[in-house]
Amino acid sequence: MRFTLRQIEYFIATAEAGSITLASERIRVSQPSISTAISQLEIELNTQLFLRRHAQGLSLTPAGQKLLVQAKAVIEQVQNLYTTASEATEQVRGTLSLGCLLTFAPMLLPEVSHSFGAAFPGVQVRPTVADHSVLLAKLERAELDIALSYDLSVPEDFEFIPLAELPPYVQVAETDPLAARSAVTLDELAEHDFILLDLPLSRDYFLGLFAAAGVTPNIVGQIQHQEVIRTMVGNRYGYTLANVRPKNKAALDGRRLVSLRLAGEHRPMRIGLIRVGQQVSTRLVRSFEDHCRHLISDSYVPGMDAPILNLRRV
Known part of the structure; x- marks a missing residue:
């Protein structure tokens, strides 16, 4: 095998973004590096993966569409290797697919992701920002490991772990x-x-x-x-x-x-963690839950004024 996992990751990022420019912005890799990786992958596989249209960006060829499915499966299997090794050695490693509600993601997500990565250097946090219904759907399809959201309309087969109340x-x-x-x-x-x-x-x-x-x-x-x-x-x-x-x-x-x-008594919103209820948690997910419990509370929410202080100016 003369292609690399990095080339596969760049291929997936470009296929999902629809252009090398957008892929470069999303994964923070230079456009020439992505373009070279895709070209090398096409040469190695002896097939064209993208149709290149200047005005409309890139679109997958039929072969590219089939490869995308397999490429995602390969990356998932690689991540499972890290998860298995983490469980066996009691080390916290691997990629955490983290969802975050779009209304508070600009405040909460940066510190949560950075502090967890700093605490566990072997972990890469892969964030997804979306509305509540999209996060639930992605959790159900196992596209996310866990999500930060509100406790509104959480189905019975999901588990909600409360962290802080926002009046x-x-x-x-x-x-x-x-x-x-x-x-x-x-x-x-x-x-x-x-x-x-x-x-x-x-x-x-x-x-x-x-x-x-x-x-x-x-x-x-x-x-x-x-x-x-x-x-x-x-x-x-x-x-x-x-x-x-x-x-x-x-x-x-x-x-x-x-x-x-x-003034008056009003039901607060509750920020918390949501995951599929019957799903067995990995060491990585359990470590993230513990990290959030210690980081987020009524007295401290990253990026926000503390809820319990009831500050007048925001």
Whole structure:
């Protein structure tokens, strides 16, 4: 055999990205290195793997499509070798396929991944960022080992390990008259414009808070991206409700934001680990669970202001 696992990995990355440029960005390898690896693989296998179209990027040939399936199986078998060796020698090694919910991934994922890799140098963390339903589907198909998400709509055959509670709060512009308040009720918010985070579970959660209080919000915007909402709020288009408390005190355009305590008793979001319930955990996954239990709590969530401090400004 005169091809390498690295060439196979570059081939898989390019096939999934649809271009060498995107593959280079995703796996942080230079474009010439990826291009050379694919060319060498095609020469060794004596077959064309990609159709190269300048305007449309790359597409797999029929042979490339078949090879992609086999290539992924080879990489999985290699990872299983590391897992088996780890279990036999009591060393923590291998690749952890980690899912993370997109709404808090920018804050949580970097420190969690880096600190776990630093604690276990033989481990490579391979992250996937997606919404809750996609993470569950990938866990079920064994494409992910474990995921960080909320405890909303977790099926019975999955296990949820709670780590921290994130109570809801109100976010307004620094120049908004409400910014002088320390707390506000849902009744008081009813007369103000509301910008809703329009992701399936988040939408149901926030609207459920109003419904439980018998209040109808004045929704003026339904947006799926938190940073867009923060910028809209910073420009006085309305207020929003949130659970994550980023350390960054400003929107992307530099306008500062203020958070207010949402008065009353409201169900918090819970960050935790999700995995398939009946699946036997490997030493690698168990080590990651222990790492998260020690790292994440109500008094410390990576990238966020601590939930228990109930800080006024975020």
